[in-house]
Amino acid sequence: MSTKGTRIPDWLAVPFAGITPAPTQEKGQDLFPTGNWRSIRPVYRDKLPPCNNACGTNEKIQGYLDLVKRGKYLDAYALIKEDMPFPSVTGRVCYHPCEQACNRGQYDEAISIRAVERFLGDLGQALPRDVVKPGKPNGKKVAVVGSGPAGHSAAYQLARLGYKVTIFEKSPKAGGLNRGGIPDWVLPQDVLDREIERLVELGITIKTNTEVGKDISWEDLKKNYDACVLAVGLTEANSVRAEGENKEGVLYGLPFLRDIGMGTSQVKLGPRVAVIGGGNTAIDCAREALRQGAVEVTMITVEGNPQEMPCVPEDLHDMLEEGVELMHGRAMTAVVGNGKVEALQLFPAKFSGAINASPITINRDVPAERFAVDNVVIAIGQHASLSWLPAEFKSERGSIKVDRFGRLGDTNFFAAGDIVQLGSGQPLMVVNAVGDGKRVAFNLDKVMRGEPLQPRKIAVDVLMDLNRMNMTYFPHFPRVKQTLLPPVSRRKTQEEVIQGFSEEQAVEEACRCFSCGTCNACDNCYLVCPEPCIARPARSNGLYKILVDYCKGCRVCIEECPTGCLEGVPELDFDTGVVRMDTAFAITPGLHGRQAQELINLANRPAKQI
Amino acid sequence: MGYKELTVWTRGIIMDKEGRDIVNSISASARLEGKYAQAMENYVDNPDRTNAPTRKYCRVSDTILENELTYENEHPNIVVLVEGTMVKGWDYMRGMPPGGTLVINTHYTPDYMIRFVPGAERLAQLVCVDAAKLADHKWLYYRLGQLGLDRLSTEGAAERSKAIAPDIAAPLIAAVVKSTGIVKRETIEPMIANKKAFEMALNELHILPLKPVAA
Numbered sequence: 001m002s003t004k005g006t007r008i009p010d011w012l013a014v015p016f017a018g019i020t021p022a023p024t025q026e027k028g029q030d031l032f033p034t035g036n037w038r039s040i041r042p043v044y045r046d047k048l049p050p051c052n053n054a055c056g057t058n059e060k061i062q063g064y065l066d067l068v069k070r071g072k073y074l075d076a077y078a079l080i081k082e083d084m085p086f087p088s089v090t091g092r093v094c095y096h097p098c099e100q101a102c103n104r105g106q107y108d109e110a111i112s113i114r115a116v117e118r119f120l121g122d123l124g125q126a127l128p129r130d131v132v133k134p135g136k137p138n139g140k141k142v143a144v145v146g147s148g149p150a151g152h153s154a155a156y157q158l159a160r161l162g163y164k165v166t167i168f169e170k171s172p173k174a175g176g177l178n179r180g181g182i183p184d185w186v187l188p189q190d191v192l193d194r195e196i197e198r199l200v201e202l203g204i205t206i207k208t209n210t211e212v213g214k215d216i217s218w219e220d221l222k223k224n225y226d227a228c229v230l231a232v233g234l235t236e237a238n239s240v241r242a243e244g245e246n247k248e249g250v251l252y253g254l255p256f257l258r259d260i261g262m263g264t265s266q267v268k269l270g271p272r273v274a275v276i277g278g279g280n281t282a283i284d285c286a287r288e289a290l291r292q293g294a295v296e297v298t299m300i301t302v303e304g305n306p307q308e309m310p311c312v313p314e315d316l317h318d319m320l321e322e323g324v325e326l327m328h329g330r331a332m333t334a335v336v337g338n339g340k341v342e343a344l345q346l347f348p349a350k351f352s353g354a355i356n357a358s359p360i361t362i363n364r365d366v367p368a369e370r371f372a373v374d375n376v377v378i379a380i381g382q383h384a385s386l387s388w389l390p391a392e393f394k395s396e397r398g399s400i401k402v403d404r405f406g407r408l409g410d411t412n413f414f415a416a417g418d419i420v421q422l423g424s425g426q427p428l429m430v431v432n433a434v435g436d437g438k439r440v441a442f443n444l445d446k447v448m449r450g451e452p453l454q455p456r457k458i459a460v461d462v463l464m465d466l467n468r469m470n471m472t473y474f475p476h477f478p479r480v481k482q483t484l485l486p487p488v489s490r491r492k493t494q495e496e497v498i499q500g501f502s503e504e505q506a507v508e509e510a511c512r513c514f515s516c517g518t519c520n521a522c523d524n525c526y527l528v529c530p531e532p533c534i535a536r537p538a539r540s541n542g543l544y545k546i547l548v549d550y551c552k553g554c555r556v557c558i559e560e561c562p563t564g565c566l567e568g569v570p571e572l573d574f575d576t577g578v579v580r581m582d583t584a585f586a587i588t589p590g591l592h593g594r595q596a597q598e599l600i601n602l603a604n605r606p607a608k609q610i
Numbered sequence: 611m612g613y614k615e616l617t618v619w620t621r622g623i624i625m626d627k628e629g630r631d632i633v634n635s636i637s638a639s640a641r642l643e644g645k646y647a648q649a650m651e652n653y654v655d656n657p658d659r660t661n662a663p664t665r666k667y668c669r670v671s672d673t674i675l676e677n678e679l680t681y682e683n684e685h686p687n688i689v690v691l692v693e694g695t696m697v698k699g700w701d702y703m704r705g706m707p708p709g710g711t712l713v714i715n716t717h718y719t720p721d722y723m724i725r726f727v728p729g730a731e732r733l734a735q736l737v738c739v740d741a742a743k744l745a746d747h748k749w750l751y752y753r754l755g756q757l758g759l760d761r762l763s764t765e766g767a768a769e770r771s772k773a774i775a776p777d778i779a780a781p782l783i784a785a786v787v788k789s790t791g792i793v794k795r796e797t798i799e800p801m802i803a804n805k806k807a808f809e810m811a812l813n814e815l816h817i818l819p820l821k822p823v824a825a
Contacts (some may be wrong), residue, residue, distance in 0.1 A: 036663070036696070036698060036699025036700060037621075037661045037662060037663070037699070038661075039659065039661070039693060039694075040694040093625065315769070544661075552661065553661070570695075571695045571698065572694055572695055572697070572698070572718060572723075572726075575725065577698070578698045578699075578726065579699060580698075580699065580700065580701055580728060581699065581700050581701065
């Protein structure tokens with residue numbers, strides 16, 4: 001019963017039996033601290049969204065999408081820069097494992113995380129000064145060999161930690177695979193140049209045309225630097241070991257792209273080009289071949305159908321739109337021609353095992369197929385050139401042998417990127433190399449400071465899945481599509497194929513994020529609590545508080561939390577929050593005692609006061 | 611044996627019947643043994659509210675019980691908490707004379723639970739029994755935190771089953787009988803519906819003996 005609007009004499013004012021203020025009123029909750037009705041307590045505990053977990057460098061994706069949603073682009077850019085030195089690059093080239101893992105993918109369509117990242121990266125490129133500052137110099141010098149994604153990332157993180165970093169790059173331009181392995185129409189050179197400038201602004205020295213093993217030796221690195229990160233990548237193209245592979249007109253995938261990227265290409269393609277291989281590099285080669293003047297491009301793969309190809313489906317789709325033909329289930333056994341490629345000899349083939357890396361079985365019982373071409377590009381993977389490395393650090397699969405922290409034995413040498421990950425079962429992609437570079441930089445820092453190395457731990461329990469969220473709050477909403485240049489015009493130019501998001505598009509896409517397992521200050525718990533026992537000084541993650549004296553443990557907030565960051569924990573797990581009452585309903589003897597005293601005094605009051 | 615008071619603290623609606631079963635079966639067996647016994651429910655506590663604390667009382671005596679008008683136990687010798695979290699909530703130890711027994715339904719050990727007990731120095735023993743697990747009651751009590759269906763209904767628990775102690779009450783009765791000997795096992799066992807849980811509880815009690823100090 002409310003006491004509002006009623007004139008009550010002082011001595012009858014609350015608390016008094018029969019006049020119970022609502023809990024929303026002043027002192028209303030003091031009357032009945034119902035906290036001891038509770039057997040479970042709601043607790044805010046942020047969990048790991050699957051996108052963050054899937055990302056090779058564990059970008060805080062939910063975090064920056066939330067900031068974009070609120071229009072705080074600069075904060076979002078600063079957050080992304082904690083883990084990723086070049087969001088403008090990965091926003092274009094990443095194979096986005098985050099989007100494959102996105103919980104929204106099971107609901108309608110995954111969030112276009114890469115496009116939002118690119119929006120933020122482009123925003124960062126337009127800034128006159130970067131948000132990241134070099135760390136306080138600690139007087140230690142570190143050499144980083146290779147300026148590809150892993151080397152770039154390691155150097156960036158080390159500079160932020162205060163190291164004096166020097167990068168050695170054997171090519172005339174820094175960028176490594178970002179420059180040499182990715183065509184211009186995916187990643188324009190000026191975008192990469194700007195990111196390299198950002199590295200120099202951090203105080204990093206980049207020495208180009210310096211090859212380890214030739215211009216600088218293992219001993220030099222050991223002698224002149226406190227520590228060293230080897231991120232040399234895979235530079236040598238694999239051959240198919242076919243007859244006549246040395247004929248003129250036979251090209252290899254990565255060198256073909258690299259020469260074009262570095263501007264040193266002398267290649268003139270004929271009208272008919274075949275590409276051997278079914279991976280992402282092969283797709284880039286096929287599409288680049290069209291732009292280099294080829295008329296008919298055919299991709300020859302051992303895989304029996306497009307679904308089996310180890311590539312990103314979107315890129316495959318874009319390639320087919322541009323008019324590249326696919327030829328499945330064939331292996332090239334010989335290159336035919338008089339000094340120059342004229343045709344390929346093909347036999348039906350398939351992988352002998354279940355995975356694409358297993359040996360190929362060629363069926364030579366049927367007559368060979370002759371496939372007339374002018375050029376052939378072989379893009380079936382790369383391997384490392386490690387002649388400069390001491391033998392003890394070479395592994396049997398042709399990579400650098402490191403422990404689980406990326407360290408070579410107990411030296412101060414670390415290795416990161418494809419050179420470590422080759423054959424480890426992990427897909428070789430830019431973002432994985434960036435993550436590897438980042439982790440190695442942190443491990444190197446620990447070693448330098450004499451701290452013990454510890455593996456990164458993630459409890460599987462805290463990885464958020466869709467079943468733990470309340471989907472009632474999320475209407476179906478289609479993904480915002482990135483615009484593409486029309487296939488007819490783009491296949492002859494070096495212009496960027498995929499266009500970036502506008503501000504409105506980026507915000508719209510960020511708004512689709514479920515914020516899996518992480519509080520995004522939606523205020524739902526604050527609104528649905530039947531007792532007003534959720535308090536917050538401001539609407540923000542981490543500022544919500546449960547008033548444990550009053551929370552009855554009704555679970556409404558937990559059930560209604562859209563993101564699933566609220567969870568019920570058994571009350572007995574807490575030592576705190578004891579609300580002791582003498583009897584079931586009397587709060588304190590003091591309160592009832594006071595009432596009792598007032599009732600006794602009632603008889604002594606003059607009648608006119610009553 | 612003389613005179614003993616038993617107070618059961620339970621939660622409104624969801625565990626109301628369990629509390630009632632404990633006091634009813636113990637007083638009924640005491641009468642069968644030729645003693646005098648009373649069992650009362652308490653309606654002051656508002657048992658029709660889900661999760662609200664509710665008390666049930668029982669008195670057992672060798673001589674005739676002259677007190678028939680008050681139902682609250684002023685000096686309970688035995689206190690049973692049907693739901694473990696209640697250990698944090700109320701002063702259930704109020705009025706207990708030294709040498710009392712506290713029985714809690716919980717999967718925690720007595721060593722852990724004793725930190726929450728106010729006035730634990732009056733206890734002769736602290737008994738913990740994982741009744742929810744022994745009664746194998748999955749949907750209602752076992753993971754109380756995740757229970758939603760029954761807690762939101764106002765349906766009385768009695769409608770579910772008219773049997774005495776079909777669920778978590780059986781292990782709790784076993785705990786009371788074994789630790790205090792208020793009635794004999796032979797007299798009470800035939801009344802219990804869930805005999806399996808009753809027998810398992812006799813073997814799986816966690817009893818922490820304590821040295822009572824006069825309050």
